[in-house]
Amino acid sequence: MTAADARSQALASQARRVHTEVLLRGLPAMVAILTTAVQDLLAQPAEHSLQMARRDAYDAWQRSSTPWHARLGKSLRHAYHHGAGDSRSASLSSRPQNLSLVSDDTIEREIIASRLALAMMDKASWEFSDLRNRMQSLERVEDLAQQDLLRAQVLARLVLDAWFEAGLSSSVWQMLQRWLHHEFSQLLNEAYHEANHWLIQQGVMPEVDLRPFIRRNAPAGGMTQAAPLAPATAHGGIAPQATPHGAQAFGAGAPAVPVGTPASQSAQQVMAQLQRVLARHVPELAQAPARPGMPMPGPATRSGLPAAPIGASVGGPTTRGGSPRLNAAINHAQEAVQRRADQVATVDQQLTAPQALDEIRHRNQALKQVLKSAADTPAERATIELVALLFQAILQEERIPPAIRVWFARLQMPVLRVAVGEPDFFATDDHPARRLIDRMGSCVMGFSTSTAEIGDALEREIKRVVQVVEAYPDTGRRVFQTVLTEFEKFLDHYFEQENEVSKKGVSLAQQVEQRETLAIQYTIELRKMLSEVPVQDGVRDFLFQVWADVLAVTGVRYGPQAEQTKAMKRAAADLIWSASAKVSREDRAEVIRRLPPLLKTLRDGMGHAGMGHERQDEHIRSLNNALAAAFTAKTAAIPRERLDDLMSQLETLEAMLPSPEAGEINETLVRDLSSHECDGLEVVAEGGAAPTPAMLAWARELQVGSWYMLDYRGRVEPVQLVWRGLRHHLILFVSPQGRGVLFQVSRLAAFLQAGLMLPAQDESLTVKATRNALAKLEVDPSRLLA
Structure with missing residues (x-):
């Protein structure tokens, strides 16, 4: 390692130390603020049930705030010295077991952590982008590791780990969520800023960034600040994503629209x-x-910059300036x-x-x-x-x-x-x-x-x-x-x-996406696990096509380590064992003994996934045929050691799943979503012919907020695109009356091709x-x- 590389690594390590120290330094004040918030809530008049809930939250906080603070501080220090990859999720042991899949009042542990991360990044996105650019430059990496403590989602996970391990519940979190989001957002933004500031002092990319300059210095004249924003990636392929220093940023432009649309x-x-x-x-x-490329500016200091009056220059020169007389005019x-x-x-x-x-x-x-x-x-x-x-x-x-x-x-x-x-x-x-x-x-x-x-x-x-x-x-x-x-x-x-018109539909669509993403990931992992296991084809198809969805539904509803989810995993292992060759009288007797509860569990799982009784009967008949084949020794036997290993893998299946943001959806695993229909959400499962690549490109470029005329189920009405999934595979439209219509991207492309979905604008406003x-x-x- 050269001296320059060693210095860069030392600077990066010191920046991480500054970041961690700011977080640790801010925790006591945060605990004090939360304590005041709990006391204020308790002092407010409320109906009896709410007052009792506040009393319980107050008692829980009094008992557990100090342990939570201590655990979180210990986790932060451990993550700084050893990395956060081995931090265990508290949801594995503390998730409530009676959460419903569709509910506006209860949020699973993963969703709580996700919302905390999003709230923090809404406040700190610019500072994080600049810090990430500097760390990439120092450490010579393409991006920060997924388990890097500098990432908001890692901090959110540590916060939630400590929260549940300290004995605090999700109901207490919900009661304090507004303060928690605000305080952690402020604290993380401060940590990013201090790390940036320290690196600037060391001469690491010391340019001025226009973005925080605009955000922190509202011009006079009654300019309103934007409301808190949900981060999300800029859907529709227009707004640029965070990029390495000097890449697409303030003027590099968005990717070209696909030719042919x-x-x-x-x-x-x-x-x-x-x-x-x-x-x-x-x-x-x-x-x-x-116009030549323009380098991306660096971050501004927390002390702020003076607001820019009319005629004052903040950025670099333009490609070709006007004459002085014209500029003055x-x-x-x-x-x-x-x-x-x-x-x-x-x-x-x-x-x-x-x-x-x-x-x-x-x-x-x-x-x-x-x-x-x-x-x-x-x-x-x-x-x-x-x-x-x-x-x-x-x-x-x-x-x-x-x-x-x-x-x-x-x-x-x-x-x-x-x-x-x-x-x-x-x-x-x-x-x-x-x-x-x-x-x-x-x-x-x-x-x-x-x-x-x-x-x-x-x-x-x-x-x-x-x-x-x-x-x-x-x-x-x-x-x-x-x-x-x-x-x-x-x-x-x-x-x-x-x-108000769209937010219910968006919530329902997000739940569909969460379930489908998990089901696809479960299918991929099950395929890997069973690739070398002699499993009868009927059982294998059932596990991939049906039981992966059941595991996803149960995992979302109850949590990966809840007893209900474990029961569904045990059922998968029992089914695999039952369908293997049974040559001894004892094994056959054991199958007969275990078969009734196994079939009941299978039916319960399919019922939880929304499958009708007729389709359940069809799957049960197919499985019975597989079990009959096992009794006649027409299938290969599975060694007991391999079966034990398989059950161990099933119990820890969630640890092998990739993050929802990683990779692309495997289109071959995407299934019919019509079973997800519910009040307020229609799922388009038919209509239109196979789309051309140009139509698929067009469907992927449609932008949130734009209007269309939809012809579907005997109705022709205007709809607005209000949501796109993480990978743009699911797209939600909502009518002015609140009717939500959910498309998979291929089906949407088919509707565009058939003229069943027409844009309100044949061309953009400036082109027209x-x-x-x-x-x-x-x-x-x-x-x-x-």
């Missing part, structure tokens, strides 16, 4: 046509060089627009949204002429005209509520500034400014004004996004990319937690606006240079 074909054609028009009339603009125009908007909000409150929108249109038209007079080159004048034509079309879109169009109108000057400095705004449809407008537009554009009604939370988020963009005028595409990523996160949280602008330029191309 209707949306991408339309966008490519329109942008190519625009380039041809510019090449004829404004060659300077059409032949502008492609754009700054003046944006100030005028914001000033007038503030006057309308405070003085002219009687002004309706349509009236305010009409005034903005006229004002923007007047400002366009002022800006053109300040332009020095034909390219600048053409840019001003094109942006004005784009926004003219956008502001005339009747399916966007007037109140939202008012906020869209305020983006015209920030977009103009970007277009002047980054001419590729007119060359591609994936510029962050375009994608931001398209994403916000798709969420508020239904098939009519009634289906495009939006909630207060969504309107507030659009307002916040616009105000952030206005506050950082000279950061180019980076601020658009930043707020686009935040908007994607907001949508996931909004439809899951805030939207570009097409309208081209139509006007075809009539009068001289307006580009006028």
Whole structure:
């Protein structure tokens, strides 16, 4: 190991020590805050049952808070020195045994830990991303290990381990969840920040990061902060994921839309046509060089940075800046627009949204002429005209509520500034400014004004996004990319937690996904375990096709180490043994003795999985045939040692399962989900022909929040895409009346191909606006240079 490598490893180790010490240092204060919270809850008036529950929680906390603190501190120290991989899950011994599969009031241990991790990452995602980049650079790894203490899910697991081992219950956790989420989020964010700060002092990637800069310094003027967000990966393939330092980030753009899909074909054609028009009339603009890559900034310090006033530069230079006269004119125009908007909000409150929108249109038209007079080159004048034509079309879109169009109108000057400095705004449809407008537009554009009604939370988020963009005028595409990523996160949280129409359907769909993911993983592990075991084919098929689902349902409902789950695992081992060759009288007598309770357990398991009596009878008959074959010694015998080993593997099956985020769904194992239908959720199991690869690509790129017209089960109604599964294999749509319709991606592609699912927008908002602008330029191309 070279001296440089040794120093890097030492820096990484010291950063982990700083991170761990901050966590340990913050635990006593957290315990004190939770103690106060328990006492405050007990002091609040409530009905008798709730008051008794609070009394029990208070007593439990008084007994167990100190042991929990001690256990968690010990676990953190152990994880720092030895890694967290050997930490045992407390759910193996402390899970309640009467939880239902579908319930809004009870959450399994894994879900509690997952929600804690998500809550922590919502607060600390930017700091974690920057710390991860630095650790990757120091340790020369592609990513942090899954069991790395720096990961929020590892900390969440340690917290829950200590919680249940200390004797605290899930009901106490639920009562204190709000404080637990808040305090751990603050603590983990502080730990990440201190580790980042220490590394910056050591000279490790000491750049300034725009993202926390925006988050921590709200501009004046009443800008609202985003509500807590559920992290989720940016569904729809638009927002970039966390990447290594210097990779796709503030302006690297999203992956290209798959070629061959209707949306991408339309966008490519329109942008190519625009380039041809510019090449004829404004060659300077059409032949502008492609924008070079821009390095990703590093993190800001906790002390904060001054809020960026209009005209102040926060980021690096743009590809090609406008002339000083034009930049000054754009700054003046944006100030005028914001000033007038503030006057309308405070003085002219009687002004309706349509009236305010009409005034903005006229004002923007007047400002366009002022800006053109300040332009020095034909390219600048053409840019001003094109942006004005784009926004003219956008502001005339009747399916966007007037109140939202008012906020869209305020983006015209920030977009103009970007277009002047980054001419590729007119060359591609994936510029962050375009994608931001398209994403916000798709969420508020239904098939009519009634289906495009939006909630207060969504309107507030659009307002916040616009105000952030206005506050950082000279950061180019980076601020658009930043707020686009935040908007994607907001949508996931909004439809899951805030939207009354969709959140029930999302909860049901998540439960379906959890069960199906576990069933597939159980099937894979059972196949590995039985690959060299002589198991009769009928029994083997039953285990893979039926019993894996039963294990998944039981594991989700009761927990992997609950007695009910163990009984189902024992039934699998008993079935394998019973179906092996029985040559002795004693073995046959033992099979006959054990057969009735075994068949009852098999029926109970299938019943828990939602299987009807008719299908149960069919499976039992098939198994009886396998057992009969065993009595006639037509199957191979399984040695007792191999059977004991198999039972041991079944008992620890969960430890062999991959994490839900790892790998891809094995499409060959995906089954019919129609049995998951319930009140509020319909599962599409038929309709449409085998889809083409282009249609599959289209189905995978559909975005959360967008609207469609669905023809299914004799009804034609508008639906909104509100949720995508972890791997985009399941997609949920919800009607304005709350009807949830769940698709597997292949079935959705078939519906798109057959025209049974039609998008509300044939093309994105900015592509349509570009097409309208081209139509006007075809009539009068001289307006580009006028």
